Amino acid sequence: MKKEKKPKLAVWKFSSCDGCQLSLLDCEDELLTIADRIEIANFREASRQVLRGPYDISLVEGSITTPHDAERIHQVRRASKFLVTIGACATAGGIQALRNFKDVKEFVSLVYATPSYIETLNKSTPIADHVFVDFELRGCPISKTQLIDVLGALLVGRKPTTPTYSVCVECKQRGIVCGLVAFGPPCMGPVTQAGCNALCPSYHRGCYGCFGPKETPNTSALASYWRGLGMKNDELLRLHRSYNAYAEPFRKESEAHEK
């Protein structure tokens, strides 16, 4: 490989908990290699040093919840060649999108002593609602393996290997016994995108849907099957209304159980 200028990477934060960014720091073993191949130009969790743009790769964490966010994301886009959203907040609006189903003014008046100081939008929205997104990494938080895969793919110009099929495929590839069938907790795996390597099912828990809706998710079929087993509306609503509540298939399914 020719000695050429290292691509510049920037990490941006919007409304989020920082957990996805931390996945990058969590790449302990690979971090030195990353630093060797990529110039980390803006990553506040790791360094105060900020290099000027433009940036070859931008990792964007968090959702848009304030008028300021809504402006800033355009600046980020303008300064970035390849923009990757990381995590459920940036990709679907995150857990904070629960506000989208209620009146946010009411929350503000209840929570803050001086509501007039608070400038917030009515809805928490994904980055793709505002600017063009080149690639999305799902998860709450994202998977370290997928992050490294995407960075590696960008460096050599290959396609990332981020499947869009169900969590069930990962369960079966790992030989995990399906809890849904064998002991019966609700599991969102059949409508959720793979990527976590079936983490919760491997601990005998149902999937919570962190990676959002899979390709062609048939949420209504699963919900009506569960309803047939006696599951109540409020439980069905809550199952679809968590980290990816505002992702369209989950949003529509939860709304269908509102009454």
Next chain:
Amino acid sequence: MSTTTPLRIELSAIDGIISSLRQQHYTVVGPTVRGASIVLDEISSTSDLPVGWMCEQAPARYRLIKLPVDSLFAHTVGPHSWKQYLFPPILRLFSANRNDGEIRIGDGLPGSDVPGAGDAVRPYAFLGVRSCDLHAILIQDKIFGGGPYQDAYYRRVREQTWIIAVNCTLASATCFCASTKTGPKASSGYDLALTEVITEQDHYFIVEVGTERGLKLLEGLNHRPANESETARAAELVEGTASQMARSLETENIREVLYQSADHTRWEAVAKRCLTCANCTMVCPTCFCATVEDTVDLTGMRAERLRKWDSCFNMDFSYIHGGSVRSSVKARYRHWLTHKLASWIDQFGTLGCVGCGRCITWCPVGIDITEEYRAIRDTTLTNLVPSSTEEVENGNA
């Protein structure tokens, strides 16, 4: 070999079988209780087997039930199948390493012509192979080991594998091997076949010997020719299993029925229920599809090619330039069922279904292949146009 008279062995001889295979350095794999189900894993003695456990299966439901007897094989097939050993879910095919401007290919699989391929594979002895699963192995033998394109790794592992079959003395409600003619009694392809007999005073096994090495294995163990009543008792149990079976697949004209039903309204109905989650294909012991994934590490110095189980329910599976060929749920379910029950016959000469019922039990919404086919057949048969192609054998060979 299988013509020799059946033998009788005692319960203790099962431990003898396991330990002598282990002494010969086989990894003995058999059913074992893990958590809430019976899976396949390495076992080292009969106490690892599901002693006194049976399973209750229904669409989208599996439960273990404790029995008052110390049976070893009162259960039926579980979520795992033997294909995970012969056709592993994730397998590295080879690696490529860049060194001083040179690319070196390595880590080839045993039996392959990729550099670095060792010869040795882990030799397995499968204990407790049910007739349905034995037929599934024979089907995959044709897929991976027959014809001009062979899977060298599969063949290498398979050649060494011991098969100790078990004839079923109980069926689950999802079993339908009697109708596909693939069970419940193992007919060939085994080293030894066992039938477990438990009476009030007695617990023994009737053994049918399928190979020389199978006979040899028994040599050091206590055995004697079974008497007529013992053999009859075993046969009765297995026949009882067949007549117990609650489900069935009508295999007569199955290919013709399906080839003429591409536009049947039932496909729309099942598409409303199907999640395209791919569980059915993953648990099916005959499904053989895989995808190949190339990865390069961050240094750009090392690449790997992995083979992973794939499914016709996944969108990428039929992706060609411009998009997926089968994007609707209907197209994907229809493709799956039609392949299993019709085009498989053209491709490999048998049904692609051995009646194990796994796809029914492990489908999260309990879609039942026998019920879907019956609905199509019931409304198609009266208008059936006879097929002009040559006769095919119904059911499996």
